[in-house]
Amino acid sequence: MSSLFIWGKRSACLLALLMLAPPARPIASAPAAPRFLEEKVGVASVGTPEQRILSAIDHIRSGNLANARATVDALLKEQPNYRLAHLLSGDLYAMRAMPLTTIGAGADSTQAARLEDLRKEAQARISIRLTHAPQTQLPAHLLVFAPQQQYALLIDAEASRIYVFKNVDGVPTYVTEHYATIGKLGSDKFREGDQRTPLGVYFVNNHLSRPYLDKTRGARADLYGIGAWPISFPNELDKSEGRTGSGIWLHGVPANTYARAPWASDGCVALSNEEMLDIAQYIQVGQTPVVIVPKAEWISKVEWQSRRDAALSMVDGWREDWESLKTQPYLSRYAKQFKSDEGQDLARWSSQKASVSASKSWSKIQLDNLSIYASGGPRPHLTTSFTQNYRSNNLDNQMNKRQYWQQEDGIWKIIFEGAAT
Known part of the structure; x- marks a missing residue:
């Protein structure tokens, strides 16, 4: 059995421990009462407060109460206001008399809301171990710095x-x-x-x-x-x-x-x-x-590089269409629901840009300090920010600009464009 499988199995058990309903097995087996009359001296785990709180839960789950007690005591000495550690400490004392089925089962039941918050905190800290990837993969959201x-x-x-x-x-x-x-x-x-x-x-x-x-x-x-x-x-x-x-x-x-x-x-x-x-x-x-x-x-570095290249190509395509005075291809990069920072919709924006383009015989556009970041959720967007250097036969200016892109019929289009604030 691989170590990865063993770790995943252990983490899944820890999650079960934190649910409101009692898990399949108790937080610790019910020992004979005399065993707890004289508690053994354990060894405290080391690490960050989060690493130690998780280690204490691991020790409790495995029945190693002496190490759990030593770890919690050391943690509270360093962080005396760590409420989740205090809850585990109380559980360890309660377990001298009876087995517990969930974290906080030995606490005052009148504090139900606080207990639930602490259980959720413990669950959030444990859950991350099941899906942890930032040290081996790259975030899909950070494309261009x-x-x-x-x-x-x-x-x-x-x-x-x-x-x-x-x-x-x-x-x-x-x-x-x-x-x-x-x-x-x-x-x-x-x-x-x-x-x-x-x-x-x-x-x-x-x-x-x-x-x-x-x-x-x-x-x-x-x-x-x-x-x-x-x-x-x-x-x-x-x-x-x-x-x-x-x-x-x-x-x-x-x-x-x-x-x-x-x-x-x-x-x-x-x-x-x-x-x-x-x-x-x-x-x-x-x-x-x-x-x-x-x-x-x-995502993998290969996939990240592919998304990064696609985002850079998308922005450069917009710049090239604008610079080349290709009005229709340029305007096709804007979404139907587009708004400018001045409140223009797509129709008014298109009319203005077509008029301006007609007055140009040439233009040069350079984008500096470009960044591209991706959001997720119900409204995924790409956010691009850059310093825009614009030159043409009748205009020369520079501005900090921001665009928000969203998918329309499977194609990334600009939903908002304006000065970066």
């Missing part, structure tokens, strides 16, 4: 996970990852106050330090822990679709807790303070893309 973009953040809403990738000669290279909290009602934000985290391509556009938050937010500053990094929601496409809201940030957590439940924010993405500080070192304000998807897609 602009040269100045050193890192990109990818947030998998379903997995409650944030990943950091480095731009290494244009290839997204895995750096690190952490558990993260998203909106109480999930993802795909549409309006102010819907307690959802947005889906799409955004950019970190500010840093609000904790001292600044203390001055401006008072007692509420503690909600954001060590500080906040706002992102550019709503983006240009969101606004054109009538999506509303503001104040979507990456931020820390209050001082009295280590981590929050997977779905607990009002739409922001929250990490433990320690892990938010780790993420912060990779953020370039004004540059770092934050790609939020319902579920991350991991």
